[in-house]
Amino acid sequence: xxxxxxxLIQLALTQYYHCISRCVRRAFLCGYDHATQTSFDHRKLWxxxxxxxxxxxxxxxxAAYAIMSNHYHLVLxxxxxxxxxxxxxxxxxxxxxxxxxxxxVDRYLAGDxxxxxxxxxxxxxxxxxxxxISWFMxxxxxxxxxxxxxxxxxxxxxxxGRFKSQPLLDEKALLAAMTYVDLNPIRAKLCKSIPDSEFTxxxxxxxxxxxxxxxxxxxxxxxxxxxxxxxxxxxxxxxxRRQYFQLLDWSSRxxxxxxxxxxxxxxxxxxDQLSFNASDWCLLCYSLEKxxxxxxxxxxRIEQFYKAxxxxxxxxxSDLAKLFA
Numbered sequence: 465x466x467x468x469x470x471x472l473i474q475l476a477l478t479q480y481y482h483c484i485s486r487c488v489r490r491a492f493l494c495g496y497d498h499a500t501q502t503s504f505d506h507r508k509l510w511x512x513x514x515x516x517x518x519x520x521x522x523x524x525x526x527a528a529y530a531i532m533s534n535h536y537h538l539v540l541x542x543x544x545x546x547x548x549x550x551x552x553x554x555x556x557x558x559x560x561x562x563x564x565x566x567x568x569v570d571r572y573l574a575g576d577x578x579x580x581x582x583x584x585x586x587x588x589x590x591x592x593x594x595x596x597i598s599w600f601m602x603x604x605x606x607x608x609x610x611x612x613x614x615x616x617x618x619x620x621x622x623x624x625g626r627f628k629s630q631p632l633l634d635e636k637a638l639l640a641a642m643t644y645v646d647l648n649p650i651r652a653k654l655c656k657s658i659p660d661s662e663f664t665x666x667x668x669x670x671x672x673x674x675x676x677x678x679x680x681x682x683x684x685x686x687x688x689x690x691x692x693x694x695x696x697x698x699x700x701x702x703x704x705r706r707q708y709f710q711l712l713d714w715s716s717r718x719x720x721x722x723x724x725x726x727x728x729x730x731x732x733x734x735x736d737q738l739s740f741n742a743s744d745w746c747l748l749c750y751s752l753e754k755x756x757x758x759x760x761x762x763x764x765r766i767e768q769f770y771k772a773x774x775x776x777x778x779x780x781x782s783d784l785a786k787l788f789a
Contacts, residue, residue: 473597473629474772477765479542479699480527480632481597482641484753485605486535486624495533508663510608511536512674518603520684521558523547523595527687527701528641530648531663537645539632540597541687541699547595552587559590562603601627633761633769635702636738641760642701642708643715643749650716651750658709658716666712669705707734718746744787 473481494507508531515538519526523546528539550558556569572583593599609622632638646658646666655661662675665686673680688698689705701708711732731742752760759769 473542474631474769475542475544475595477769477772478631478633478761479544480638480641481540481542482630482632482645482760483538483540483597483601483627484535484630485601485627488621488624494531504612507608507612509675509678509680510611511604512663512668512678513680514604514607516683518562518600521561521594522600522603523550524597524600525687525699526665527638528645528665530645530665532648532652537648539638539641539645540600542595542597543699544595546698547591550591550594552584555587555591555594558594597629631759631761631769633759633765636740636762637760638701639703639708639711639734639738640745640748640752643712644752646712647716647749658712666709669709703734707732711735715746715749718750748787 494504494511497504511531512529515526515529518524523543525541525543526538527541528537530537553573556565556573559565566583566586568579569583569586571579572587605623605627612622613619630641632641642665646661646664649655649661649664650657658666659670661667664674668674669686673682687701689701689703689708691704692700711734714730714732735742735745759766761769
């Protein structure tokens with residue numbers, strides 16, 4: 465049974481969410497269509513450029529992304545506090561970058577107080593949407609679908625229903641989701657190392673661009689690590705850049721072995737810091753989707769999540785209990 469998005473998005477419990485959208489067509493989202501001998505890889509850049517544009521408009525940061533042949537992954541951070549700090553003029557300016565305006569709002573911002581009450585209701589609605597994941601994903605998927613349909617000279621559904629949204633309830637869950645997303649091309653055997661994994665956040669962080677051919681200017685950078693930014697209004701990931709790439713590199717080499725649970729004697733310090741068993745870590749960051757977790761985190765955090773949704777019966781997941789014990 466599908467779950468209302470309002471129940472899945474619980475900003476009081478977490479600002480981080482792992483989102484996935486899949487394409488329904490044989491030609492794939494960005495892959496190679498063997499039937500027509502046509503490559504659609506150029507659409508990957510469409511997605512990355514749109515993601516950065518939306519991140520600069522919405523108060524939503526991109527912690528990680530990976531663009532694959534028939535689907536894409538995002539790890540998003542919803543900055544509700546930043547949205548509340550925006551002035552009415554800033555809210556309207558951001559909204560008009562993507563959507564139609566409102567004449568009463570225009571009059572109010574120009575100094576007409578006679579329409580203040582009605583205009584402020586509209587501005588409050590716009591402000592709320594600027595930190596709404598559903599509006600972010602809608603603005604991404606609709607744009608790509610229309611552009612792809614125009615290129616394919618067709619109409620109809622492009623995406624596989626609603627996007628999937630997975631709340632990441634603690635630091636372990638966030639780190640596992642980011643690693644899982646950045647390792648997608650290696651896990652799919654599209655490349656052999658992190659520096660070669662184009663159209664991932666890891667590649668962009670290393671090279672300053674999403675792929676070798678890209679010359680586009682980034683409107684808003686990816687979410688920074690602790691100590692990387694002096695901007696006090698921006699959230700930062702709860703670990704350093706060095707810690708993350710050290711763990712990502714080690715994890716990618718475990719993936720290359722193809723045997724979950726067979727690991728080096730060496731274990732990255734960040735796993736020790738989070739009290740994570742190396743074998744459990746490999747299972748989690750290579751099989752995250754297969755575990756079928758609607759939310760990811762410690763058992764206490766999961767309990768809070770279901771309580772906030774008003775659900776009395778808790779799904780039993782022995783794998784989850786083991787991984788986050």
